[in-house]
Every structure is written in structure tokens, then in C-alpha cells.
Amino acid sequence: MTNRNKNPEPKTGSSALDVLPQDHTVPPATASLPLPQQNSANSQQSAARLSVQESTQSPPVLSKSPETVVFIVNLTLLVATGTWLCVWLLYYTDKFDDFAKILALGGGLTWLAFLLKLLPDERLKALQSQLDGLVFSRWWLTAALIIAFAGGLYTRAHLGTLQVELFQGNEERVLTVKSAGMPLDQWRLMPGDKVRIPVWTSSIVPTLLYAKVSGFPDLRIHIAPRERRALRIPAAFTRRVILLKPTPALIAGRTSDLRIRVKLNGNVLSGENGKPVGDLPFDGRPVWIGADEDVFIPQTILERWRDGLPESVRTEVMSFLQHAGAIATSGFDLNSGDRVCVEFLRRNDAVYFRRLINVRAMEPNHDFPQEEEIDDPTGQENPPNC
Amino acid sequence: MTQRGKKTLRIAEVSLCICLAMIAERVAEAQQGQALPVAVSFDFTAPQVVSFFDDAAQRKQIEQQINSQFITRLQLRFHYWTFTPVSPDVKVTLKLGLRDADADTISLWAALFSGAREIARWEKVVFPPGDLIRLGMPTGKQWLATFPVVFDDGLLHKHSQEILDALKGSAPVGKDITLMPSAADPDVLPRAVLALDSSQYDDLQDCEFRLRYDWSAGGKVTIHSSGISMHAPFAPATPPFDGIVVQLEQWQQGNDTQKIGLMRNHLLELTPVGFYLEAIKGPGSD
Numbered sequence: 001m002t003n004r005n006k007n008p009e010p011k012t013g014s015s016a017l018d019v020l021p022q023d024h025t026v027p028p029a030t031a032s033l034p035l036p037q038q039n040s041a042n043s044q045q046s047a048a049r050l051s052v053q054e055s056t057q058s059p060p061v062l063s064k065s066p067e068t069v070v071f072i073v074n075l076t077l078l079v080a081t082g083t084w085l086c087v088w089l090l091y092y093t094d095k096f097d098d099f100a101k102i103l104a105l106g107g108g109l110t111w112l113a114f115l116l117k118l119l120p121d122e123r124l125k126a127l128q129s130q131l132d133g134l135v136f137s138r139w140w141l142t143a144a145l146i147i148a149f150a151g152g153l154y155t156r157a158h159l160g161t162l163q164v165e166l167f168q169g170n171e172e173r174v175l176t177v178k179s180a181g182m183p184l185d186q187w188r189l190m191p192g193d194k195v196r197i198p199v200w201t202s203s204i205v206p207t208l209l210y211a212k213v214s215g216f217p218d219l220r221i222h223i224a225p226r227e228r229r230a231l232r233i234p235a236a237f238t239r240r241v242i243l244l245k246p247t248p249a250l251i252a253g254r255t256s257d258l259r260i261r262v263k264l265n266g267n268v269l270s271g272e273n274g275k276p277v278g279d280l281p282f283d284g285r286p287v288w289i290g291a292d293e294d295v296f297i298p299q300t301i302l303e304r305w306r307d308g309l310p311e312s313v314r315t316e317v318m319s320f321l322q323h324a325g326a327i328a329t330s331g332f333d334l335n336s337g338d339r340v341c342v343e344f345l346r347r348n349d350a351v352y353f354r355r356l357i358n359v360r361a362m363e364p365n366h367d368f369p370q371e372e373e374i375d376d377p378t379g380q381e382n383p384p385n386c
Numbered sequence: 387m388t389q390r391g392k393k394t395l396r397i398a399e400v401s402l403c404i405c406l407a408m409i410a411e412r413v414a415e416a417q418q419g420q421a422l423p424v425a426v427s428f429d430f431t432a433p434q435v436v437s438f439f440d441d442a443a444q445r446k447q448i449e450q451q452i453n454s455q456f457i458t459r460l461q462l463r464f465h466y467w468t469f470t471p472v473s474p475d476v477k478v479t480l481k482l483g484l485r486d487a488d489a490d491t492i493s494l495w496a497a498l499f500s501g502a503r504e505i506a507r508w509e510k511v512v513f514p515p516g517d518l519i520r521l522g523m524p525t526g527k528q529w530l531a532t533f534p535v536v537f538d539d540g541l542l543h544k545h546s547q548e549i550l551d552a553l554k555g556s557a558p559v560g561k562d563i564t565l566m567p568s569a570a571d572p573d574v575l576p577r578a579v580l581a582l583d584s585s586q587y588d589d590l591q592d593c594e595f596r597l598r599y600d601w602s603a604g605g606k607v608t609i610h611s612s613g614i615s616m617h618a619p620f621a622p623a624t625p626p627f628d629g630i631v632v633q634l635e636q637w638q639q640g641n642d643t644q645k646i647g648l649m650r651n652h653l654l655e656l657t658p659v660g661f662y663l664e665a666i667k668g669p670g671s672d
Contacts, residue, residue: 254522255525352437
């Protein structure tokens with residue numbers, strides 16, 4: 001790192017990279033750049049001075065001088081902090097590659113790397129020596145590193161990560177993550193893609209995230225500090241929801257201005273803003289309860305529906321059954337044992353029919369929607385109380 | 387209630403009865419010379435359709451309007467009878483309704499009843515498979531626009547002769563018949579005047595009729611007769627009108643058929659029950 005044996009301290013002051021005057025009692029940690037115009041006289045003077053300095057100092061280089069101690073401390077801190085940062089970036093974020101690129105002077109720093117290559121090795125070494133003297137062997141760097149380390153610890157104690165991976169499927173999906181009703185961002189996930197989203201949180205009140213992958217029910221997840229919550233699409237996003245499937249007769253009755261009202265465990269549903277969810281006009285489509293409208297009906301269900309229809313009406317009916325509407329703009333959790341009351345109301349608010357549905361637990365190897373067929377109320381004399 | 391109050395109430399009751407009697411007489415006068423009624427009744431009998439009406443009152447209102455449409459069309463095509471809404475004293479009824487054959491097919495059916503006995507039934511698909519899904523269940527006013535076409539094309543036009551035959555067989559055109567005085571010439575067949583206003587039913591003046599009587603000797607007698615393009619005053623009517631004159635041709639009781647000349651002496655022993663249209667014929671047709 002030092003070159004004091006080769007390059008005596010110049011006094012010319014002509015170069016911007018000249019070494020600052022050093023205390024004679026402390027060996028200089030830095031050296032000036034070798035200057036070609038230095039004459040032989042200067043060289044002799046420098047050599048003489050150097051021999052004097054060497055004779056007065058012992059041990060010469062790795063003595064436990066304060067600067068060396070500072071350097072060792074700083075180096076230790078730098079190694080620890082940098083390694084810790086790299087590990088953190090690697091585990092909690094998907095920005096490590098970018099970070100590594102910066103360290104390797106890639107990307108936007110390529111020009112800098114190019115310029116540095118243009119410089120002669122001697123100047124580079126002199127630059128490094130100056131950096132060593134001005135930065136690495138200074139207590140202020142120690143202080144800065146300690147502060148940064150403390151800041152990092154604090155930050156780590158308040159950061160968690162949501163990791164979403166498109167594990168199965170061959171379609172692109174859009175991931176939306178919101179916190180406290182504010183949209184964070186959207187990510188496009190190709191098959192095999194993975195995204196890690198750091199979230200500011202606390203151990204007292206873990207942050208509640210709303211995560212939505214296009215085509216699947218939305219999720220509400222609490223992220224704790226230092227947690228990396230890994231969600232795989234589709235398994236993690238297939239929670240229990242109810243799918244109301246209208247019969248052909250009921251689809252035909254969509255022109256009768258029927259409205260759907262849903263109660264959960266006897267209570268009127270509330271939206272994100274806390275206001276009651278309005279009635280949904282019935283337009284002949286299936287209806288999600290517990291999911292938003294942007295949820296696909298599993299292909300197995302669609303095929304079963306198609307096969308169960310008479311051929312004469314298959315096309316017409318399936319044109320209504322392909323895509324479902326939703327009671328609410330965002331989903332809500334349904335738990336096993338919940339009672340969902342579905343009412344179809346007429347124009348005059350009279351009950352056309354009422355159906356009480358008990359939410360069942362999800363079964364392995366079954367589709368996530370709990371399918372419930374709804375028909376016109378022929379013969380329903382005593383609708384259930386909800 | 388005081389004695390005076392009771393008296394006042396009694397007077398009011400009597401006055402009301404007199405008024406009702408006068409109205410009934412007026413109605414009866416207006417109906418004299420008219421063909422007998424055939425009741426028409428339409429109900430949305432298909433449960434699937436019925437369920438989509440907001441309430442029963444709304445459905446009844448639509449049903450009445452559709453019934454009126456059917457009556458108008460039946461009257462235009464089969465004016466030999468008077469088609470009316472259902473009333474208790476009308477024996478023959480044409481009932482119409484909807485049937486959801488499958489969940490996706492709606493048919494209009496019509497059945498002719500004599501009392502409780504079904505005479506004949508016809509059916510026409512209103513919404514073939516897929517149509518109801520594609521178009522949606524009609525609302526009240528849409529039903530009013532849907533039925534006339536289906537009824538005209540699908541039932542009245544397609545099954546016109548069948549309906550006519552069923553009506554001829556079961557629905558009397560009229561009830562009252564008066565025998566005309568016997569002609570001096572024994573070769574002239576006895577004649578009768580049917581209580582049908584010839585000015586309204588002039589196209590029936592050459593038709594064949596089946597006259598039904600109670601015979602004092604027991605049982606019922608059917609006399610087959612033919613119009614002779616003649617009309618004569620129907621005497622019992624007030625005010626009188628010209629009825630259609632038919633000549634009596636055959637006497638039938640059970641399977642025993644006689645020429646009318648042989649039974650001429652028994653004609654006065656008959657009490658008319660009603661007469662039926664047997665064959666529609668124009669002037670000079672066989």
C-alpha cells in the first residue's frame with residue numbers, strides 16, 4: 001500500500017495528487033506519484049531523507065501505530081459490513097446482481113472502468129494510496145462504518161420481505177402488492193420468475209400486505225421483521241372461496257333485474273373503506289364470494305360444467321359461465337365453518353330466493369373454489385333464515 | 387238497528403236486485419243472436435317463467451292482456467263462436483299456458499276442455515333451446531310482443547283445421563232452435579230457425595249443423611241439418627232478429643239413424659239443448 005521506500009516526499013507541489021506534508025515522527029502512509037521530470041538531485045535528496053527517516057523509526061511498516069490500528073479496525077468493519085450487506089441483499093432482495101455489477105464497475109460505471117484502464121498503473125497505485133491515507137486509515141471512516149452498521153441493524157430489525165415466485169403455469173401473471181390501501185407497485189412475472197419485495201414493518205404491528213396475482217384470489221399477509229415470506233404461484237394463492245354457478249334457467253332470468261346480496265355469518269359485508277358492500281346486479285355470470293373479479297375459473301371446473309350441459313345450449317350457456325363476477329372489488333377471507341347467506345332480490349326488494357352456504361375446508365387435490373349451484377326457486381317455499 | 391233502518395236497507399236491497407235484473411236482461415238481449423261463448427284462459431303455467439315475475443298481481447295483469455290478445459285472434463279466425471274470458475257458466479274452455487319442457491325450452495300449449503274433459507291439445511315451441519339463454523327471459527311487455535306471432539303462426543295457422551274440428555265437436559254454436567211451421571208439401575223437409583243472427587253469421591247459412599234435443603220419450607236426439615241460404619225471424623227473441631234457417635234431414639239416436647220424414651211427428655216432442663257446427667260449406671258446395 002505504501003511506497004515511501006521508493007518515492008520520497010516531493011516538495012514541488014505541482015501536482016494535484018501530491019502528498020500532503022507529513023509529520024516527521026510518523027511514517028507517511030501515502031506517497032506521491034512518480035514524476036518523470038524529477039531530476040537526479042531530487043532523487044538523491046529524497047533517498048538521503050528516507051535513510052534518515054528509516055533510521056529513526058522502528059518497527060517500520062506494520063507497527064501498531066494508531067493509523068495501522070485504524071486501518072485494521074476499518075478493514076474489519078468494512079469486511080463485516082460489506083459481507084453482511086451482500087448476504088442481506090442476497091437473501092432478502094433480488095438486487096444483489098445489480099449491486100455486484102456496481103462493485104465490478106459494470107453497467108453505468110463502465111465508463112469509469114474504461115477511464116481507470118487508461119490511467120498508468122503508477123497513477124492508479126498513487127490514487128489507491130491516497131484513498132488509503134485519506135479514507136481507510138481515518139477514524140471518521142470508523143465512526144461512519146459504526147453508524148452505518150448500527151443503521152443497518154435498525155433497518156434489518158424493521159424490514160421483512162415478500163417473495164413471490166411463478167412456480168407453475170405458462171402464462172405471464174401480474175403481481176400487485178398494496179399496503180394500507182396504497183398501491184406499491186406491479187410486477188410482471190414470467191414462468192419461473194421470482195420477485196422479492198422488502199417491506200418496512202415492525203415486530204409490534206407487522207405490516208399487512210395485500211398481494212394479488214392476476215387470475216388468483218388476493219391474499220392478505222402480515223410480514224414480520226427479518227421474515228422472508230415465500231409465496232409460490234399458484235399453490236399459495238389458492239385459498240378457499242365460493243363460486244356460485246347459475247343454472248341455465250337462472251341465466252335466462254338475468255333480464256328480471258335480480259340483485260345478489262351476501263351476508264357473512266349474519267353480517268352485511270363491508271368493503272375496504274368500511275362501507276357496506278352494495279348489491280350485485282345479476283347478469284347471468286357465475287359469482288365469486290371471497291374473491292375479486294379477476295380470478296380465473298379452474299379449467300377442470302369449466303370442463304365439468306361444459307360436459308354437464310345439453311349440447312343444444314352448451315355454447316350459449318358456456319359464454320356466460322366462462323368468467324365470473326364478484327360480490328366485492330376485493331376479496332375477503334372465508335374460513336371453514338363460516339356461514340354465507342346468498343339472497344337474490346327482486347326489483348321490489350322481495351326475496352327471490354335465499355341460500356345458506358356453509359364454508360367447507362379446502363380438500364387436498366380439489367379445486368380451491370367451493371362450487372355452489374344456484375337455481376330458480378321453484379319449490380322453495382320456506383327459504384332458510386340467515 | 388232500528389225498525390226504520392231495517393226498512394231502508396230492505397228497500398235498498400230490492401232496488402239493487404231490480405237494477406241487476408235489468409242489466410242482466412240488457413246483456414241477454416245483446417247476446418241474443420250471438421254464437422255461444424267459448425272461454426279462453428291463459429296462465430303462465432311454467433314454474434320457471436312464473437318465478438321471474440315480481441309479484442302475482444303483475445303476472446295476472448300480463449296474463450289478462452295476453453288473454454285478450456288470444457281472444458281477439460281466435461275471434462278473427464273462428465268467428466262462429468264467441469270467445470270470452472273465463473266465466474263459470476261457460477262449459478267449453480280453451481286453456482293456454484307455457485311449459486318448460488327442459489330448463490332451456492319454453493312451449494306454448496293450448497288445450498280444449500269440455501267441462502273437465504280434455505278434448506284436444508296443441509303445442510308450439512316459443513323459445514327453442516338456446517334462445518332463452520341468448521335473449522334472456524322476456525319481461526312483461528316483451529311477452530305481449532312475443533305471443534301474438536307465436537299464437538298466429540305456431541298454433542292458429544298450423545293447427546287451424548284441428549282446432550276448428552275440436553271446436554265443432556265440443557262447443558255448441560247456439561242453444562235455441564224453433565221449428566218452423568210444417569209446409570203443405572210433404573216432400574219439403576221440416577225446417578228450423580237457429581238463434582244465430584243471420585246478419586252477423588251469413589257465412590253459416592249454407593253450413594251443416596248438428597241439432598241436439600232432449601226427447602220426451604227419453605234420451606237425446608241429434609238431428610243433422612243443412613243451411614238453405616235462408617233466414618227467418620227468430621220469434622222468441624226480443625227484439626226479434628232473423629235467424630238462420632236449416633232443413634232437418636236425419637234423425638239420430640244412438641247409432642240408429644232415420645230419415646227425418648219418418649220421425650216428423652215426433653219433432654214437437656223435442657226440447658232443444660244446443661246446436662253444433664258440423665261442416666262449413668259455402669253457397670252451392672257439396
